[in-house]
Amino acid sequence: MSETDDREQADPKALTDAEWRERLSEEEYRVLRESGTEAKFSGEYVDHHPDDGEYRCAACGTVLFDAETKYESGCGWPAFYAAEEESVTTTVDTSHGMRRTEVRCANCDSHLGHVFDDGPEPTGKRFCINSVAMEYDEE
Numbered sequence: 001m002s003e004t005d006d007r008e009q010a011d012p013k014a015l016t017d018a019e020w021r022e023r024l025s026e027e028e029y030r031v032l033r034e035s036g037t038e039a040k041f042s043g044e045y046v047d048h049h050p051d052d053g054e055y056r057c058a059a060c061g062t063v064l065f066d067a068e069t070k071y072e073s074g075c076g077w078p079a080f081y082a083a084e085e086e087s088v089t090t091t092v093d094t095s096h097g098m099r100r101t102e103v104r105c106a107n108c109d110s111h112l113g114h115v116f117d118d119g120p121e122p123t124g125k126r127f128c129i130n131s132v133a134m135e136y137d138e139e
């Protein structure tokens with residue numbers, strides 16, 4: 001996990017595009033920095049349902065989601081009904097001819113996925129997040 005420690009030390013918003021390319025794998029870069037989407041049911045966390053722990057931003061290490069809020073949505077990507085407070089930002093995204101709400105990491109502004117209003121109680125939200133944008137942490 002020393003790689004994560006390095007990532008947490010620098011101010012991620014000050015990183016240049018070249019520095020991001022150096023830090024991230026090609027697939028991570030495509031999703032996190034170019035708002036890409038991993039293939040449906042391909043991500044390592046789709047069927048990952050630990051009892052506890054948390055999911056951190058793969059780009060900067062910020063805690064994004066608690067494992068307790070993860071649920072099986074059947075949509076092909078990891079789904080959560082809530083995000084950690086103030087860890088994500090949301091903006092309306094009208095790309096690809098759809099009106100969706102994009103979810104980004106509040107700390108490094110990397111793209112994570114989208115949030116929809118068809119989730120379960122208590123929030124009614126479905127945060128549909130790319131596995132490659134996250135790193136699971138047992139703590």
Ligand SMILES: [Zn+2]
Binds near residue numbers: 057060105
């Ligand atoms: Zn981040």
